Amino acid sequence: MPEAPPEFRPGQRWLSETQAELGLGIVEASDERTVTMRFPATGEQRLYARRTAPLWRAVFGVGDVIRDIDGLEVTVVAVEEQSQLLVYNGEDVDGATHKVPEQLLAADLHLNRPQQKLLAGRLDRDAWFRLRQRTWHHRGVWPTEPVRGLVGARIAPIPHQLYIAAEVAERFAPRVLLADEVGLGKTIEAGLILHRMLLDGRAKRVLVLVPEPLLHQWLVELLRRFNLHFALFDRERLAARGAANAFETEQRVLCSLDLLTETPAHAAAVLGADWDLLIVDEAHHLAWTPEDSGLDYDIVEALADQTPGVLLLTATPEQLGRMGHFGRLRLLDPERFSDYDAFAAEEDEYAAIADIAARLLAGADLDAAQQDRLTELLGDASDLDTETVVERLLDRHGTSRLLFRNTRAAVDGFPERRPHAYPLTPAGGYGTPPAAPPAETESEPLEPIHPEVGAGVDWPEQDPRVPWLLELLKEQQPAKILLIAARAETVLALRAHLHERHGVHAAVFHEGMEIVERDRAAAYFADPEEGTRLLLCSEIGSEGRNFQFAHHLVLFDLPLDPELLEQRIGRLDRIGQSSAVEIHVPYLSGTGMEILYRWYAEGLDALARHCPSAAAVYERLGERLQGALGAGADPAGSDVTALVQDAAALRETLNAELAAGRDRLLELGSHRPEVSAELVQRLEDVDRDRALFEYLNAFWDAFGVDQEPGPGGSLVLHPGRHMLQEQFPGLPEDGLTVTFDRNDALAHEDRAFLSWEHPLTLAAMDQLTGSDLGSAAVMLTRNPGFSAGALLLEMLYVAECPAPPALQVQRFLPRLGLRLLLDERGRDHAEAIATETLSGKCLTGNRKLATALITAKTPALERMFAAGEERAETAVTDMREAAVARMQQMLDTEIERLMALAKVNPSIRDEEIGQLQLRRERLGQVLSRAHLRLDALRLVAHG
16 A cells, blocks of 8 residues: 655645755645745745655754744754644743744754664765764864864964963953063964954954054954954945944944044944954053043943953053053953052052062072062962962962063064165265155154155166165075065056066065955965065055065165064064074165164164164154254264264163063063963974864865865865765865965965864864764674674764853863764673774665665664663763863862952952853753753664
């Protein structure tokens, strides 16, 4: 008697057996012969013959996590049927109950019933089962990894940066001031903290406020280094939104602070949106005194007051005054920093403690007053070693948890600078300065002399710097040379002249180019075999880029702002640079260019080494320098010589004051080498591990992605003709060049740096675990430990525990909660036989044999399913208890540590301790509800 066709009712949800990518379908109509099914996820409609429709009913059970079309996510606790339609009763993460009719289920839900799939003979390739097992295993291990969030960034593993990122990102809603000296990587530290918080789920909505000139630099850095896409908000975008609040339309927003101060409506809009994390660059520009504050400060203060996490990036505090420093600290903790006079008194006390620590670290004896103060602080410390004493003093530093500051004096790894001066004789009247320079304004700073400006289109024919450059290229063959000039017009004219008149091919890099064009130019310069030797950069075009594979820098002109000079040199002078940086400075003798050279070489000594006081010297003597430039003074004259000598004397004095005022205790808290060494070692271990390469290669092969060798050990990926689906997540239609090597990624920024945290990797894992692909497989094997005809059933159980992402339950609960390998008598062989040792012939391509085997063994399989469920019910209790124990051990230790610190250090916020205690309580509740879900089955028959 023929089997009765299934019953279809409008509103029921069904899945396609042959096209899982269609998502969850809904019955629109049916009659005796056909059924019309709509698939909302793809917008498709299909008409099936009712008797032969390749469809199966989507029925979720108790313990399954479902989601409705509005995004509400609940765990099913009961299922009701009303007129052949299902209604799910569920609980959300807060324990509230909800009813979800099946008609309102989200279209992208998947239903994984491995038992039904296996018995129905809907089998996957064995490669997918293995990938599924490896994916769940990795997802259980990675949340406990100390370098999570740090591995995926396109950065060199610099110890102090990794330390700050790991320390700060572990805190609930961190509120800190990042104040490393120029060149030490505050932007990278902020990016690493942000990256980990996003991956951990502790931040979703992020606002980054920067000065307008740095918008593009931040946008590129976040994307290129951290694969983070931010929406750039400018005047045009905000105006286009009309009455709607544009700040509520994006999760990650990059915006100019000037944009908020100039339009009250924009400030109101940004304050009307909720944020999880606020990042403010150049925070030293925020003006505050006890009597008054600037509008920009007031806006940031209002945002900081309503945003849990705040990162302020600022220049070194000693250079900016104590009152301004206090103003920034009160943005982080207004209750703790409410009285400036009290703060100043505390700072004086901390300076005395820091001096004690510095003498101890230097091996010097303490004087009587210092010894008495040490005894007052720690009691009898005669039996303690120096490291322990300093550690306990550090705990008492008032701002150590709020402020991180590393200095070049305390950080190793910078290369030697070797400046080379080239005085050139100007031809005729070329290079003569104008009678008077334009007046300096706040928005348009006075520029130094650019002899090519106004010299006509043929200025390279007259400029002696051009033949000098050609000679330098010959002398330094085959070395790569980076040339930086102030203006895009200069580098464009220079490139044209070099190419047309001398056959020299150079790449250009300037603000008028699109991001993709800049990346290509940088990649062309970086290519060690076929790339150009010369890259010509404008001022803004060089911002934020890493060209440390090159060792020669040409300063075609010199900027007035010493910070710009340091930024130029910083393209090559970076931690990790393998060679000395050769700095070539051509200048026209007798012109303002020579004055600037003397200012930097003799006055600031900023070419041969980093000058901490350069900005302060320029602030005090800048008007005299501009006067000398504007008047066309004789570079060798007495006035210029006196200016240079005064600059040198002031530089020596200020540098000495900064060195004497170094807070060694604060520097120790900003970088603990023993901690960062472990992070660096672990990151390097992960980089060397080939597990990711093997995993993704297996994934690409199974999916149908074509790959071929690329330049320098890279791989070029292309969508294959017979891919499993039309698109592979994260793979463009025109292909993608990728590398697994960090150094290769740093040298070739046009290549995607693949890691366990790269969006392409994460999307691939999401696609696999979000489907039933690999959840049922059959394999024939020959294992000497089993007799012919023996049957094994491998069962993979996934641990599930619905909870808000911020709780980070997966740090305590492994995703692959249980693996069983049962024989027909219900005995488990999982410990004796690992997944990877089970190999043989996959029967996906032999459906007839697989179906015959499953049909013959169905009664045995039913018993094995039951035995597995019984073992899972027993194991889940132990799993919950172990997870709660791990959680309590970690959080109890941290809570006790902070409570002890709070007794001696007022910067420990009660809110921080309270949040940890609340988190411990909530985790205890949700972990006690964790359950095991059968995720995948593999039937292994001994042939």
